[in-house]
Amino acid sequence: MTDQNKPMPIPDGDSNVFWQGCKENKLLIQKCSDCSKHIFYPRILCPNCFSEKIEWVESTGKGKVYSYTIARRGGGPAFKDDVPYAVALIQLDEGVRMFSNIINADVEEVKCDMAVEVVFVDSGEFTLPKFQPAGILK
Amino acid sequence: MSIKNAAAIVGVGDVELEKGKVKDGQSVLQIQAIAAKRALEDAGLSKDDVDGIFVAGLWGLPGVGSFPSVILSEYLGIQPKYTDSTQIGGSAFEAHVGHAAAAIKSGLCEVALVLYGSTQRSEKSRTLAGRPPVLTAQYETPFGLPSPAGSYAMAAARHMHQYGTKPEHLAEIAVATRKWAQLNPYATMRDPLSIDDVLNSPMISDPLHLLDCCLVTDGAGALVIVSPERARDCRKKPVWILGQGESHSHWSIQAMPDLTVTSAAQSGKTAFEMAGVTHDEIDVVQIYDSFTITVLLTLESLGFCKPGEGGDFISNQRTAPGGDFPMNTNGGGLSYAHPGMYGIFLLIEAVRQLRGECGERQVKDAKLSLVNGTGGTLSSTSVVILGRD
Numbered sequence: 001m002t003d004q005n006k007p008m009p010i011p012d013g014d015s016n017v018f019w020q021g022c023k024e025n026k027l028l029i030q031k032c033s034d035c036s037k038h039i040f041y042p043r044i045l046c047p048n049c050f051s052e053k054i055e056w057v058e059s060t061g062k063g064k065v066y067s068y069t070i071a072r073r074g075g076g077p078a079f080k081d082d083v084p085y086a087v088a089l090i091q092l093d094e095g096v097r098m099f100s101n102i103i104n105a106d107v108e109e110v111k112c113d114m115a116v117e118v119v120f121v122d123s124g125e126f127t128l129p130k131f132q133p134a135g136i137l138k
Numbered sequence: 139m140s141i142k143n144a145a146a147i148v149g150v151g152d153v154e155l156e157k158g159k160v161k162d163g164q165s166v167l168q169i170q171a172i173a174a175k176r177a178l179e180d181a182g183l184s185k186d187d188v189d190g191i192f193v194a195g196l197w198g199l200p201g202v203g204s205f206p207s208v209i210l211s212e213y214l215g216i217q218p219k220y221t222d223s224t225q226i227g228g229s230a231f232e233a234h235v236g237h238a239a240a241a242i243k244s245g246l247c248e249v250a251l252v253l254y255g256s257t258q259r260s261e262k263s264r265t266l267a268g269r270p271p272v273l274t275a276q277y278e279t280p281f282g283l284p285s286p287a288g289s290y291a292m293a294a295a296r297h298m299h300q301y302g303t304k305p306e307h308l309a310e311i312a313v314a315t316r317k318w319a320q321l322n323p324y325a326t327m328r329d330p331l332s333i334d335d336v337l338n339s340p341m342i343s344d345p346l347h348l349l350d351c352c353l354v355t356d357g358a359g360a361l362v363i364v365s366p367e368r369a370r371d372c373r374k375k376p377v378w379i380l381g382q383g384e385s386h387s388h389w390s391i392q393a394m395p396d397l398t399v400t401s402a403a404q405s406g407k408t409a410f411e412m413a414g415v416t417h418d419e420i421d422v423v424q425i426y427d428s429f430t431i432t433v434l435l436t437l438e439s440l441g442f443c444k445p446g447e448g449g450d451f452i453s454n455q456r457t458a459p460g461g462d463f464p465m466n467t468n469g470g471g472l473s474y475a476h477p478g479m480y481g482i483f484l485l486i487e488a489v490r491q492l493r494g495e496c497g498e499r500q501v502k503d504a505k506l507s508l509v510n511g512t513g514g515t516l517s518s519t520s521v522v523i524l525g526r527d
Contacts, residue, residue: 009276069291112299
């Protein structure tokens with residue numbers, strides 16, 4: 001999947017640290033210091049206990065495909081030439097879920113609960129966290 | 139507070155479509171005005187009786203549609219005492235019914251007009267493009283999820299993984315719904331449909347095929363809801379609001395706690411308890427069918443069957459005409475019409491069924507109907523239980 005002309009994130013006060021982390025090939029998520037729950041997407045209050053004591057921690061980048069779909073029609077014109085591609089909800093080992101793509105795999109091989117690991121893909125100004133089957137060579 | 143029997147639906151109105159489009163290039167304001175007038179005529183009321191207005195929509199944005207209840211009131215010449223533009227997606231109108239009943243019970247208004255319209259088909263304004271990558275969408279849009287089909291597809295994939303549900307189960311729903319559409323002269327899609335037709339239609343977003351997805355049409359609908367006192371003077375017999383519940387569990391599917399359970403588990407429980415009726419007593423159900431999987435998850439979440447049993451529950455064309463679980467009797471969003479936010483049409487069909495106005499597709503002796511709206515990406519739900527005397 002080429003990432004030219006793709007819609008890129010517009011960072012804000014919640015997400016600056018996350019996207020900067022990706023640029024440094026670190027998957028940073030949040031953790032509540034009061035209730036110890038991990039948090040994604042990043043926010044200013046813990047959605048579990050409303051605490052403001054939130055710290056950034058580095059995820060192991062390992063997890064499972066909670067669910068997925070194979071896009072046969074692109075999610076917008078910028079993705080038209082990429083079909084078919086896999087969009088997945090990754091359940092990180094820390095317990096939070098995030099959207100990503102499964103790359104370095106045939107889309108037909110993607111399955112629920114398959115083990116995956118993060119791989120960072122540069123695309124111009126941004127680096128996006130994508131996932132590949134666990135244990136394969138990058 | 140319960141709103142049981144606090145208000146009744148006494149008027150419904152909609153507009154005819156030709157191949158999914160409104161006639162003569164009518165505008166989204168025109169078709170809503172026509173639907174409103176027809177609903178008021180159905181009730182035997184006039185525009186000047188309306189003192190509460192309930193509107194949700196996706197038209198006129200950016201611009202006049204930003205305040206949809208305000209612009210529609212201006213267009214119609216109505217100055218309401220009570221106004222509500224709750225926007226929770228396609229289930230907004232089931233929420234409006236509850237809000238209107240509560241307002242009426244509180245004496246804040248007596249005659250509520252609920253309105254929706256869309257000319258998305260005529261304008262070719264529907265796209266599968268992602269949401270602009272701002273705020274929480276910045277974690278979704280860059281990955282190219284086709285919206286909304288991709289989110290529903292993920293729910294379907296998870297249900298299939300957990301429970302062994304098959305594409306054939308989902309196809310059963312599309313086929314049964316088409317059979318109802320064939321009995322509705324106003325339905326957009328009336329050609330015969332087989333399970334193989336659904337399975338052989340192009341894959342849109344695995345595991346959802348084209349014929350697992352709702353239509354993209356225009357449309358407009360209106361409801362008139364009044365107090366019990368006003369209902370006595372109306373032209374037709376009242377359809378009573380017996381129970382209503384609403385909830386939402388997430389906006390993005392990323393935050394949905396369990397992709398196989400919708401918030402209908404909560405909104406349905408609220409509505410059933412308020413109405414004081416059981417599942418077995420419901421004669422006809424109208425379940426939001428944005429996608430076939432929406433129906434299957436909703437039936438489970440509402441408790442018509444157990445989690446994971448939805449596939450078996452709808453098998454053998456049980457929801458089709460002649461089956462013992464009549465569902466989506468106008469042909470649904472899959473075959474009748476789906477103008478973006480479909481929820482008001484579920485309510486209109488439920489009212490017509492309870493009044494016995496449905497001709498060939500009439501469910502015999504229908505006394506109780508359950509309506510479930512779903513909005514966003516399985517995000518919001520609202521359930522209304524309606525009954526006649």
